[in-house]
Amino acid sequence: MTAAVCLRNVSRHFGVIKAMDEVNLTIASGEFFAMLGPSGSGKTTCLRVIAGFEQPTHGHIEIFGEDATGVPPYRRNVNTVFQDYALFPHLNVLDNVAYSLMLKKAPRAERHKAAEAALDMVKLAGYGTRRPSELSGGQRQRVALARALVNRPKVLLLDEPLGALDLKLRESMQEELKSLQKALGITFIFVTHDQGEALSMADRVAVFSGGRVIQVGTPEEIYARPNSRFVADFVGSSNVLNPDQVSALTGERRWGSLRSESVRLAPEAGSALAGTVTTKNYLGATTRLGIDIGGSSIHALLPSGQELPDIGARTGLAFERGALHLMEAEQ
Numbered sequence: 001m002t003a004a005v006c007l008r009n010v011s012r013h014f015g016v017i018k019a020m021d022e023v024n025l026t027i028a029s030g031e032f033f034a035m036l037g038p039s040g041s042g043k044t045t046c047l048r049v050i051a052g053f054e055q056p057t058h059g060h061i062e063i064f065g066e067d068a069t070g071v072p073p074y075r076r077n078v079n080t081v082f083q084d085y086a087l088f089p090h091l092n093v094l095d096n097v098a099y100s101l102m103l104k105k106a107p108r109a110e111r112h113k114a115a116e117a118a119l120d121m122v123k124l125a126g127y128g129t130r131r132p133s134e135l136s137g138g139q140r141q142r143v144a145l146a147r148a149l150v151n152r153p154k155v156l157l158l159d160e161p162l163g164a165l166d167l168k169l170r171e172s173m174q175e176e177l178k179s180l181q182k183a184l185g186i187t188f189i190f191v192t193h194d195q196g197e198a199l200s201m202a203d204r205v206a207v208f209s210g211g212r213v214i215q216v217g218t219p220e221e222i223y224a225r226p227n228s229r230f231v232a233d234f235v236g237s238s239n240v241l242n243p244d245q246v247s248a249l250t251g252e253r254r255w256g257s258l259r260s261e262s263v264r265l266a267p268e269a270g271s272a273l274a275g276t277v278t279t280k281n282y283l284g285a286t287t288r289l290g291i292d293i294g295g296s297s298i299h300a301l302l303p304s305g306q307e308l309p310d311i312g313a314r315t316g317l318a319f320e321r322g323a324l325h326l327m328e329a330e331q
């Protein structure tokens with residue numbers, strides 16, 4: 001099957017800054033693809049290059065099998081939902097949604113019909129006559145989404161679309177976006193710096209750092225089998241063990257990662273790992289202990305319902321054999 005978007009060795013440099021550095025990605029048609037990484041890692045630049053707002057310094061891009069070099073944004077079958085929504089305050093909701101059709105000179109009745117259908121998709125039927133200022137943050141977000149959907153794009157690019165919403169609203173919008181994407185069958189490329197959001201929504205995740213893609217995989221692969229210290233640290237709560245520590249446990253001199261929820265407490269005698277409790281944070285259903293094992297700390301995420309050692313107490317640590325994941329790279 002033809003990929004929706006294919007980036008081949010794409011770099012985008014701004015002077016000495018390598019905002020994108022030899023990025024290779026193939027995004028399947030109908031996929032919910034997340035680009036995850038810290039601020040400044042090149043995610044927005046990557047979206048802008050796919051959208052055509054930015055030209056690659058090297059490399060090239062294919063959209064549905066066709067070279068996109070020199071193709072302007074409005075002819076790419078790709079639409080973007082921007083981080084700040086960028087709604088027009090003086091237009092009502094219906095005209096905001098219909099705006100791009102107006103630019104394409106669609107007749108008034110036709111564009112309003114299409115805009116109403118798009119508002120219906122995002123559950124805002126009947127809100128057409130309101131001004132953006134009369135809407136909540138979540139509703140404005142939906143208008144921005146409807147405005148992109150009205151063009152019936154094959155690929156929707158979303159740049160941190162839920163960043164401005166409070167946690168509860170963000171969680172319900174995550175579920176809605178996911179089901180909307182499945183219902184419409186549109187390819188979504190979703191940028192976020194929130195690993196929980198990427199893992200819960202995406203079919204596959206690309207982890208970005210310093211303009212490079214460090215790892216691409218399903219949420220399960222990225223979470224359970226990070227290929228590097230960076231991914232282990234950034235995705236979920238993981239303990240990184242250095243080659244000395246891994247060697248003492250397994251005999252292999254490799255960097256390792258151990259998820260906090262895989263660590264259990266055990267009697268100190270007979271445990272290969274032991275240390276002193278230095279932090280204890282109650283998180284509700286779970287409690288996180290920090291344990292100094294001499295030079296580095298291990299975090300353990302434990303069910304709160306059990307009796308847990310206090311700060312200053314000694315404890316041994318145990319984990320299932322498969323829980324220690326040895327990493328390929330150490331960057």
Ligand code: ADP
Pocket residue numbers: 014017018019037038039040041042043044045046
């Ligand atoms: P992210 O979206 O992951 O936060 P960006 O793609 O916005 O990252 O930025 C990646 C890097 O490129 C940053 O160092 C940023 O400062 C730089 N950058 C982005 N756009 C420009 C630009 N137009 N001019 C100069 N530097 C830029």
Ligand code: MG
Pocket residue numbers: 043044045
């Ligand atoms: Mg950004």
